[in-house]
Amino acid sequence: MIQASPAKITIRALRVFHGQEESLRGISLDIPANQVLGIIGPSGAGKTTFLRALNRLNDLVPDMHAEGQILLDGKDIYHPACDVVALRKRVGMLFALPVALPMSIYENVVYGPRLSGVRKKTHLDEVVERSLKAAFLWDEVKDRLRMSGLRLSGGQQQRLCLARVLAMEELEVILLDEPCSGLDPISTSKIEDALTILKERYTIILVTNNTKQAARVADETAFFLMGDMVEYGLTEKIFTVPDDKRTNDYVTGRFG
Ligand SMILES: Nc1ncnc2c1ncn2[C@@H]1O[C@H](COP(=O)(O)OP(=O)(O)O)[C@@H](O)[C@H]1O
Numbered sequence: 001m002i003q004a005s006p007a008k009i010t011i012r013a014l015r016v017f018h019g020q021e022e023s024l025r026g027i028s029l030d031i032p033a034n035q036v037l038g039i040i041g042p043s044g045a046g047k048t049t050f051l052r053a054l055n056r057l058n059d060l061v062p063d064m065h066a067e068g069q070i071l072l073d074g075k076d077i078y079h080p081a082c083d084v085v086a087l088r089k090r091v092g093m094l095f096a097l098p099v100a101l102p103m104s105i106y107e108n109v110v111y112g113p114r115l116s117g118v119r120k121k122t123h124l125d126e127v128v129e130r131s132l133k134a135a136f137l138w139d140e141v142k143d144r145l146r147m148s149g150l151r152l153s154g155g156q157q158q159r160l161c162l163a164r165v166l167a168m169e170e171l172e173v174i175l176l177d178e179p180c181s182g183l184d185p186i187s188t189s190k191i192e193d194a195l196t197i198l199k200e201r202y203t204i205i206l207v208t209n210n211t212k213q214a215a216r217v218a219d220e221t222a223f224f225l226m227g228d229m230v231e232y233g234l235t236e237k238i239f240t241v242p243d244d245k246r247t248n249d250y251v252t253g254r255f256g
């Protein structure tokens with residue numbers, strides 16, 4: 001399971017500052033393709049900041065700047081020539097709070113492709129079916145695609161948001177920031193099942209405040225604490241025989 005191919009994402013000495021405060025203190029990490037990387041750590045550790053650096057969502061935050069390098073397929077995403085809109089199509093993100101758009105289930109899914117100029121109905125129909133199936137939502141909504149997405153339950157809305165991310169044909173990397181934090185157990189397990197299949201095609205980075213979720217889903221896990229990556233390795237090792245006492249304390253629930 002250790003990577004045999006070059007990393008999908010290479011991170012070198014990544015530092016992120018919010019004003020004077022250093023929120024990430026020099027993270028270096030190679031993220032392999034076709035795996036789920038779990039990121040765990042207490043609140044304020046820098047997990048969200050790290051995810052948002054990977055598709056340059058941090059650019060939108062005033063007074064924030066990043067140093068170091070992030071390479072996607074060997075190309076620097078902070079290079080002036082990098083097209084940020086194209087980057088965000090390749091590196092999609094799912095947030096903690098599901099936000100269905102105030103439109104039909106169908107239109108929620110095809111939102112991105114429509115913006116990219118896809119018009120053909122047969123093509124859009126295919127995108128909807130493929131994406132909803134991959135998000136484990138199709139069976140629950142296939143007979144009411146014209147219903148408002150807002151009428152779905154929270155857990156269904158989160159899977160709808162996942163389907164919207166998956167609808168992007170350029171998608172290669174999926175970032176998830178505590179995607180199941182407010183969800184019922186059934187929706188949570190459907191998302192986890194979806195990720196286990198989606199990793200065959202995508203690179204997945206899952207931030208979770210639920211260590212058991214990382215243990216269930218992640219191939220490799222990184223433990224963040226106060227802006228540092230304390231430890232990174234195979235999930236089984238991180239959860240059974242971590243090298244660092246702080247990792248052990250966290251995964252055994254002694255703090256956090
Ligand atoms: N928009 C922001 N402005 C100022 N500081 C921020 C902002 N976002 C995050 N931070 C700071 O960065 C640090 C890491 O936060 P965050 O990445 O949200 O951690 P986590 O997701 O692990 O809870 C915290 O100290 C937080 O106060």
Ligand SMILES: [Mg+2]
Nearest residue numbers: 047048049177
């Ligand atoms: Mg966070």
